[in-house]
Amino acid sequence: YLFDSDSDRVSLLQLFHQIYKALTPGGVLIFDIVEPGQIPPGTITKGFTEGDDWVVLVEKEEDREGKVLTRRIITFRKIGDYYRRDEELHRQRLYKAKDIAMELRQIGFRVQVMRRYGEYNLPKARAAFIARKLK
Template sequence: MQEYYKEDLAFIHDVGFNDYALKSAPGILEILAQHNIREGLIVDLGCGSGLSAQEFTKAGYHVLGIDISEPMIKIARARVPNAEFRIGSLFQVDIPPCNAVTSIGECLNYLFDPQSNCQTPINLFQRIYSALTPGGVCIFDIAEPGQVTQGITKGFTEGQDWVVLVEKEENPEQNLLKRRIITFRQVGEHYRRDDEIHYQRLYKATDIADELHRVGFQVEILRSYGEYSLPKAHAALIASKPKSDASC
């Protein structure tokens, strides 16, 4: 099976690209409070290195984090020892009864396994709906078409002992985004190179909202988590499970 977010990319993502998770956390906690969810279990799908889980546990929630990357889970377990973390695909893992489900950082877009390679993740939404307690909420964000408006874009970011180069190309006919990622990380006196290619299916927020409605959720589309504005062509969806089946 192809590996994603291997050791070096997991490290670089954790130390160099942690703003998204940390800056979105206050807004997510505010959304939970607005839905009167102030305690209980949050299942964090695509939990990465545990940055969101860290903020949720600080606020008094129990957290179960799921991620397909073993190196990411290793970092998360060290960061948040009082949370539970499991290695697995968010499209396959059993979701236990919980008060909230989160998925921060366009995790639902990634085509890391065959179950994710469908037109819309409706099966996942059905499983989340079944797991949520009445009045529970699912909070997640997606990447929409328009990530790359023309041709191929290239860029790089560097830290104290690492460099990452990213090449992005969008196929508008198939709504696919291809990311080629090259990392260089210093190990001793030398730099170690690694390469990964990630594919994402790009979804329109309104189409995802329609699928959530079909499952039974009440849905709100946002362009920010509180004061933290999402990047261009991204949307957050707040899917609430009615407090009683009669309200569906």
């Protein structure tokens, strides 16, 4: 996420190096990323999810050139007779799975890229990684 102004590719690689050094042989790093291609170019998508006493509205926009996904999330929760409204703005850096896998391998990890966690298929343009320290 881009709430941290120091969040960039260099700091991500430094983090991967630190994790590699901290792991014992056989240790595993498991994580997932969001890739470009979340939504069609030049569009904004809107959707919602609801329950008995809540609703979440989501608006997504992707800056392909800047490699950033912006999600505007509005939540309504029923509290007594009223609804409470909250709003969040998430900006997330987009990475390509092949690039991240290559960088992890260069550090020394054995890498498996997946499009699912077990039986759970990941949403479109997402990738999961199992990175294992061998030595």
